[in-house]
Amino acid sequence: MIVDEQIKMKKVAILFRRAPHGSPHGREALDLALLSASFEQEVSLIFVDDGVLNLVKDQQPELIGAKDYIATFGALPLYDVETVLVCEESLLEYGLDLTDLTIEADMVSPSLITEQLSKVDEVLVF
Amino acid sequence: MNLHHIQTSAKQDNALACCIKYMDKQDSVLLSGNGVNSLLLSQWRERLADIRVMLLKDDVEARGLSKRFKDYPLIDYDTFVKESLTHDKVITW
Amino acid sequence: MSKFIIQVNGAAYASSASYNAYRFAKAALESGHEIERVFFYQDGVLNTNTLNSPASDEFNLTDAWVSLNQQYEVQLVNCVSAALRRGVLSQNEAKENRLSHWNMEKPFEMGGLGELVTGIEAADRVVSF
Numbered sequence: 422m423i424v425d426e427q428i429k430m431k432k433v434a435i436l437f438r439r440a441p442h443g444s445p446h447g448r449e450a451l452d453l454a455l456l457s458a459s460f461e462q463e464v465s466l467i468f469v470d471d472g473v474l475n476l477v478k479d480q481q482p483e484l485i486g487a488k489d490y491i492a493t494f495g496a497l498p499l500y501d502v503e504t505v506l507v508c509e510e511s512l513l514e515y516g517l518d519l520t521d522l523t524i525e526a527d528m529v530s531p532s533l534i535t536e537q538l539s540k541v542d543e544v545l546v547f
Numbered sequence: 548m549n550l551h552h553i554q555t556s557a558k559q560d561n562a563l564a565c566c567i568k569y570m571d572k573q574d575s576v577l578l579s580g581n582g583v584n585s586l587l588l589s590q591w592r593e594r595l596a597d598i599r600v601m602l603l604k605d606d607v608e609a610r611g612l613s614k615r616f617k618d619y620p621l622i623d624y625d626t627f628v629k630e631s632l633t634h635d636k637v638i639t640w
Numbered sequence: 641m642s643k644f645i646i647q648v649n650g651a652a653y654a655s656s657a658s659y660n661a662y663r664f665a666k667a668a669l670e671s672g673h674e675i676e677r678v679f680f681y682q683d684g685v686l687n688t689n690t691l692n693s694p695a696s697d698e699f700n701l702t703d704a705w706v707s708l709n710q711q712y713e714v715q716l717v718n719c720v721s722a723a724l725r726r727g728v729l730s731q732n733e734a735k736e737n738r739l740s741h742w743n744m745e746k747p748f749e750m751g752g753l754g755e756l757v758t759g760i761e762a763a764d765r766v767v768s769f
Contacts, residue, residue: 427595428762431760431761433760438561438562438565438640444690445682446682448685449681449682452721452753453681453753453757456752456753456754456757457753458758459738460754460757460758460761461759462757462761466769469565469569470561470565471569491626499610500718529566531569534569535569535570535571537637538549538638539549540569542636543636543760543766544549544636544638544764545647545768546562546638546639546640546768550769552767554650554656554657554660554769579660580656580657580660582654588694603660604659605663606656614658623667623672624663624666624667625665625667625670627667628664628668628671628673629666630668631644631765631767632642632764632765636765636766637765637766637768639768639769
């Protein structure tokens with residue numbers, strides 16, 4: 422078997438900190454996350470602050486002329502993206518819990534997010 | 548150790564608040580663009596007091612703030628490049 | 641010496657982030673480092689609109705990127721879908737979309753997000769603006 426040594430697998434974290442639909446950040450973050458995963462990078466997703474609102478169930482972005490990228494979060498398991506971290510403090514602030522979210526995620530403390538930010542090779546914030 | 552890069556004013560965007568909440572306190576913070584303005588506010592000076600903070604010199608001088616920030620290290624772009632390599636990675640919030 | 645990939649997310653003129661990205665890239669190259677590529681994503685694609693026409697006494701960021709390419713052969717790559725959504729098209733995309741105008745040309749190139757991802761793989765460091 423030939424192993425291409427040029428290709429280094431990296432651990433990349435994509436952090437969502439902004440609310441969906443008001444700006445395209447969330448949508449373009451998810452595009453990048455899925456693309457990275459399809460290139461066999463080890464991708465993790467982190468949702469903090471307003472970013473947790475990306476995961477709220479029953480969204481209808483098309484009503485406001487926005488693309489329904491929220492439905493695409495459901496495709497994460499198909500891309501082998503296993504690490505989806507949501508800040509418990511941010512959820513609490515917005516009165517949300519895991520049952521309000523459209524996908525399965527791990528509710529974690531801010532310090533666990535700090536750990537994840539240190540563990541990975543690169544972090545891209547949207 | 549990470550270098551956290553903030554480009555926006557804390558009054559306008561909560562990038563700095565978000566960064567401080569999730570960063571390791573051993574990490575460093577680089578303020579650039581309107582990000583430098585945050586240090587004019589005592590609230591943010593206090594929250595950053597125990598953290599290694601740098602400011603991008605041209606962004607400080609362009610805004611007429613050199614005298615106000617004489618207690619902070621003002622770095623040029625060459626140093627920014629060096630710092631980006633001595634840290635494990637750069638996280639731009 | 642190290643290898644960087646620079647990700648530019650801020651618009652030309654509308655955001656100071658893109659100017660800082662240019663200054664960082666220039667400083668890195670002048671110090672002898674390599675830049676795998678400059679990748680324009682989100683509003684960053686607006687840096688590559690060659691119709692950007694600031695007054696003659698103002699800094700022209702689009703021209704500055706072009707001279708960086710001429711001096712150091714740095715690849716300047718757009719995310720094509722981010723660019724199309726924001727009205728930045730090369731002749732090729734104009735033709736495909738049956739449009740009679742375009743506003744992006746060499747040395748800027750259209751690419752995919754894959755080029756950001758492979759750039760991240762190849763580089764020692766990503767710096768975003």
